[in-house]
Amino acid sequence: MKTILSLAAWCLLTGSAYAQTTAPTPEEPLLTVPQLQEDFSRFRTALEEVHPEMYRYTPKQTYDSLFAATAKQLHQPMSRQAFYVTLNPLVAALHCGHTKWLVAGRDEHYPFHPDRQFPLKLYFLGEQAWVVANYGSGAVPAGAEIVAINGRPMATVIRQLLPRLTFADGNTVNGKYADLNQFFSGFYATFIEAPAVFAITYKAGNAEKTVSLPATTEQKIREVEQAPKPASQQPFRLTFADNQTAIMTIERFWSMEKQEDYKAFLKNSFKQISQKQIQNLVLDLRNNEGGEEAYGVLLYSYLADKSFRYYDYISVRQKQKYSFKAWTPKFYGILRHLIRKTDNGYVWPYQTGLKAHMPERDAFHGKLYVLLNGSSFSVTTEFAARAHADGRATFIGQETGGGYTVNSSGVFTIVQLPHAKLDLGVPMFGFHMAGADRYPYHDRGIIPDHTVVPTIDDVLSGHDRVMHYTLQLIQPKSVGGSTANLSTTK
Template sequence: MKKVFLSIVLLVGLMLQTKSQTLTPEQLQADFDLFRKALHEVHPQPYLYTSKSTFDSLFTATRARLNQPMSQQGFYTSMTPLIAALHDGHMKWIVSGKDQHYPFFTDQLFPLQLYFTGKKAWISGNYGSTEVPLGAEVLSIDGKPVSDIIEQLLPNITFADGFTMQGKYEELNHFFSGYYATYITASPTYEVIFQDGIVQKTITLPAVTEEMVKTYTEKNKPASQPPFRLTYPSSNTAILTIERFWSGKNEPDYSKFLKETFRQIEEKQIQHLVLDIRNNEGGEEKYGIELYEYLAKQSFHYYDHIKVARKEKISFAAWRPGIYDKLLRKLLVKKTANGYVFNYPKALKTTTSKRNAYKGDLLILVNGNSFSVTTEFSARVHADKRATFIGQETAGGYRTNSSGLFTIVQLPNSKIDLGIPMFGFQMANVPAEIQHGQGIVPDYIVTPAIEDIIKKRDKVMEYTLQLIGSKAAVLPASK
């Protein structure tokens, strides 16, 4: 879903763009009113995590602050808390035509890649040319303690459903420079105090550009591999990696890949199957269901129902899939005891597992970039007690997520694109003990250390293979 959405946003963004000119109070309030109307008419479950009364107070307070001229960046950051209050990781708030992680600054960016856990950060990479010790702990930036910086940035990161946190940390791991520039400051130089072993040092580093950040990231990313692949670390164990739940042109056909994969698994009499869906941010709902057909031990009910905001057309100009208003909305949106729902039988029916479905030991690897369809799939597997989960909590919510189709409205004065998911997918038969707003919490939480990141050591996979090799199948969890 993410790639499709961002492609649409880029097209919309080419229509009208603006520099960071000053916006009048009248312009700001007009964009604010459209923002609020769009959320009300499109979002399927806006009060899932924040009550309507609290939201109304937030809206009132925010609009009251738009009573004086403000820059595009000022408006953007003033509105971010409203997006964050939805606790919906699929919400999009993107300056038209800009990279979503670098909306205002293409230079004067913080020059180090950092790795975050809890309230600490370590140097995991260097976008610039000044030598710095990888693995050193960063204590402060421009005199501000790292713990304070993390506390300031986390509430402005929206890549998380409910009250999950690991997805936010993954955002910092990859895009800290952009968040720091947007929500704290951009500067020609940065003073960094770090701890290298027992020695504390202070260094002043020149800023870098967005191009330098992306060049470094591209150079250091893992070698490209097929998005779906099957490997055999031993004669009785297979590793199935699914990087995304969609397939592009000139790539492996997903359905054919699954068919051949599970034919091989059956033929080789595999006893332990490791399913790696870390960093899989989702895709098409049907792909998750199709995968589980090959893993379920019995028939299963995937979704309970799918919420939508209303049956009527929206009252404002926006982009949305033409087929929805022309056909789907009229035929498939019904009013029920659950409110308005999208009655899509194929996704709501009881599904039978495949004849050759794998029935052996299943271990699933997840992390803070496991999101959307990936978390839906994981929730179904977890609820059915079908697998052992290893890694870190998912960014997606266990009980529900809002995704599917999107409505995109460009605010006319600030030229910021607001992308709103239209469907609220409710998982079926969720265990009562699952907490409101949690993701999939692994049975074994394994957190890579900074040394693992620097050496590109896959600590989670190593732990998993050790777990398989252990006759007792019990190892102390790595924290």
């Protein structure tokens, strides 16, 4: 935890430096000081009146210091981008991956400079990055390690970006790395620079080279990133590794039309698992960023050994109407009277996860292995926390991006700052997990029993190191080899 002074100084220095070096775009005039101050006041009020867990990870005294340091920066006109960047540390200090800080009408990951994006797709581990693909016409070989960008060492770039990223709860970092792997170009343009040409120094083998590559576009990045999946690949899948082991993949906790119904999938799948007398179930929840809370509850009812409660309680910030104009779900206004005051503060009393649930008839009681990574978030992390609290599974992969103890999400209040046209999306419910009080790391996600991290070679070759390790753990003789070089076991 940073001290009050260092947090405030960091906010002051990073915001001021950006405001001084970033010029406004021709089509966007500078925001005046009164406009900045009015928008800043709306921003602060929205957080303080809406977010159910605002001071969970950053104490109020520290937050007040951050607000004061930020207010002192608003003494001269700013571009919208400079204002966005100046307020970013206040969003990051929430340590809430669901809070959204957006430029109205633009993609949240590419809010500025859509035609001046970094032209390479990278894979990050620690303070290193390797090339996965070229977005533009460059020819940096896949697998090459990036040493520097425009003279900035790669380690320096990573250290500069990580504190700015918000896709993580508490002090987890794997969600931030997952975001870097997907959206590095947008983050670099927003928080560092957006030149027309990039000087890229890389290592391929023993040789180190520097090449100049033109910037690419957001559209080109989308074409590479959003390659369509095979039409036959469903988001919910059940396969069998052998006559004792099943693999269930759930890519998301929500359904779409013309795809298999989630409830029907679970019912049919667990019936098959029961009929085949499967002893081992691998549940793959990697890259599952969540969805509907009830889907997680239902899944656990097919895996629980006994009656369970999913949530301990659901916190909300207050019961009164907000003092500012904002969009909120209609049902919340209608049912707000249900909110009540308890020893835990204001709570929302109605949700299926608050009730006691019994295991389903075809519930699986064999050995369960759950695969996770930094993109396992929200409802996925809730499910994993519930299973972990019961000691129900062996967890393999990487720490989740979502927090173990509480997940702030559910429904959102959307506030638009009137002058900058920046949107702040604030989650309204804090889902406190039952049994989480026994977990010693209240500022972390689910830490796997076996940490297995893919390498750049795995990424390029398509080798699933985590699945291979898991099947080897279950049936070492059938997979062969040793797990010693695949994982750090905790």
